[in-house]
Amino acid sequence: MSYLPALQKTDPEIRDLIIGEEKREWNTIRLIPSENYASSAVLEASGSVLTNKYSEGYPGKRYYGGQEFTDKIETIAIERAKKAFGMDHANVQPYSGSPANMAVYRAVLQQGETIMGLTLPHGGHLTHGWKVNFSGKIYHSAPYELDPQTEMLNYDAIWKLAKEVKPKIIVAGYTAYPRTIHWEKFREICDDVGAVFHADISHITGLILGGAHPSPFPAADTGITTSHKSLRGPRGALIVCKAQYAQAVDKAIMPGLQGGPHNQTTAAIAVAFKEAEKPEFKAYAGQIVKNAKALADRLLTHKFRLISGGTDNHLILMETTKSKGISGKDASVALEKAGIEANMNTIPFDDSPPANPAGIRIGTPCVTSRGMKEAEMAKIGDWMNEAVTHATDENALARIKGEVEELCKSFPCPGIDPMHWA
Numbered sequence: 089m090s091y092l093p094a095l096q097k098t099d100p101e102i103r104d105l106i107i108g109e110e111k112r113e114w115n116t117i118r119l120i121p122s123e124n125y126a127s128s129a130v131l132e133a134s135g136s137v138l139t140n141k142y143s144e145g146y147p148g149k150r151y152y153g154g155q156e157f158t159d160k161i162e163t164i165a166i167e168r169a170k171k172a173f174g175m176d177h178a179n180v181q182p183y184s185g186s187p188a189n190m191a192v193y194r195a196v197l198q199q200g201e202t203i204m205g206l207t208l209p210h211g212g213h214l215t216h217g218w219k220v221n222f223s224g225k226i227y228h229s230a231p232y233e234l235d236p237q238t239e240m241l242n243y244d245a246i247w248k249l250a251k252e253v254k255p256k257i258i259v260a261g262y263t264a265y266p267r268t269i270h271w272e273k274f275r276e277i278c279d280d281v282g283a284v285f286h287a288d289i290s291h292i293t294g295l296i297l298g299g300a301h302p303s304p305f306p307a308a309d310t311g312i313t314t315s316h317k318s319l320r321g322p323r324g325a326l327i328v329c330k331a332q333y334a335q336a337v338d339k340a341i342m343p344g345l346q347g348g349p350h351n352q353t354t355a356a357i358a359v360a361f362k363e364a365e366k367p368e369f370k371a372y373a374g375q376i377v378k379n380a381k382a383l384a385d386r387l388l389t390h391k392f393r394l395i396s397g398g399t400d401n402h403l404i405l406m407e408t409t410k411s412k413g414i415s416g417k418d419a420s421v422a423l424e425k426a427g428i429e430a431n432m433n434t435i436p437f438d439d440s441p442p443a444n445p446a447g448i449r450i451g452t453p454c455v456t457s458r459g460m461k462e463a464e465m466a467k468i469g470d471w472m473n474e475a476v477t478h479a480t481d482e483n484a485l486a487r488i489k490g491e492v493e494e495l496c497k498s499f500p501c502p503g504i505d506p507m508h509w510a
């Protein structure tokens with residue numbers, strides 16, 4: 089029988105595009121640090137009949153009948169999330185990371201109160217108070233910055249700012265920060281100024297669960313994570329919090345912000361937590377960091393300038409404009425032609441606009457999910473250097489792309505089976 093037979097009959101155009109994406113994900117070296125390969129089990133749960141069911145409310149307290157199975161599924165997901173993070177309460181319904189942050193703010197802040205997160209050009213997320221985002225419009229944003237010398241968090245400077253602006257909430261956890269976060273420092277600062285400590289661990293959840301980065305819990309009062317990054321789950325998010333915030337968080341999600349939860353995602357989140365409990369996941373998380381360090385070392389030998397000088401986690405942020413004479417945008421285009429996916433990114437203390445920033449951001453969750461190790465990272469570093477130094481040489485980029493595809497053949501992607509394309 090052919091692959092995706094129902095789609096072949098109903099909508100072959102979409103089927104072909106899905107298969108095209110499968111091939112692209114198989115044949116490229118994906119270094120976007122917020123992406124991953126969900127397992128077949130996660131994909132099965134995400135693509136199940138649970139998509140048919142409306143479940144507004146929470147297990148045991150729904151506005152619709154027929155919740156015999158969805159109540160059990162959501163309860164399992166909640167219990168696994170609570171256990172994984174050692175927190176009192178979990179809400180697994182947020183549609184994604186941004187609404188999860190919004191729900192936390194709605195639970196603990198009033199309009200106009202002060203939110204203190206890392207400014208976006210230094211690695212914070214849009215939803216941490218950036219001016220064009222709801223978080224910078226509804227609330228008063230007083231962002232902190234990285235230290236200009238070390239390009240790392242400066243806890244004394246953050247503390248000083250917190251004393252001045254007296255935030256209602258301090259957000260720690262980032263989109264483009266390559267270093268270990270010292271959560272206990274944020275706890276001290278929040279205790280001193282009477283702020284809620286919110287940890288957004290979207291990027292590093294997998295590392296935390298696998299023991300490769302310290303956990304912010306139970307020090308943080310509230311936390312969110314997306315489920316589709318290093319956790320390797322479906323596209324979604326969840327909130328965890330201390331008991332005192334539980335009711336406000338649940339109300340903020342439903343009825344405050346959302347209607348029916350996406351049950352298929354809830355089930356897949358539960359599956360992702362089960363997978364993360366396995367010993368292999370610990371090895372996976374450790375290897376993500378080893379790979380990032382190996383790739384960083386190789387890039388340094390090629391004279392790329394890495395923000396903060398290196399990495400402690402899954403992510404590398406590098407400046408290309410001055411160190412390599414090519415903008416982040418042009419570098420990412422050249423890399424894509426060479427079969428390597430990265431994303432252009434702003435660099436701390438550089439005024440280049442987000443649409444044409446001075447560097448790129450890369451990470452190792454995807455390549456580690458394929459079983460690649462330090463030896464492959466060295467090769468990738470060499471290819472990256474070649475691609476950005478020959479960015480206008482279409483032949484060189486095409487040759488690298490061929491070599492990348494050859495390497496990719498030996499490293500299967502979870503959730504994708506090339507036999508299907510035969």
Ligand SMILES: Cc1ncc(COP(=O)(O)O)c(C=O)c1O
Pocket residue numbers: 122184185186187189213215261262263288289290291314324325
């Ligand atoms: C730290 C952080 N928080 C929140 C989000 C938002 O997640 P989503 O894109 O699912 O809304 C992201 C996404 O990249 C992120 O990096």
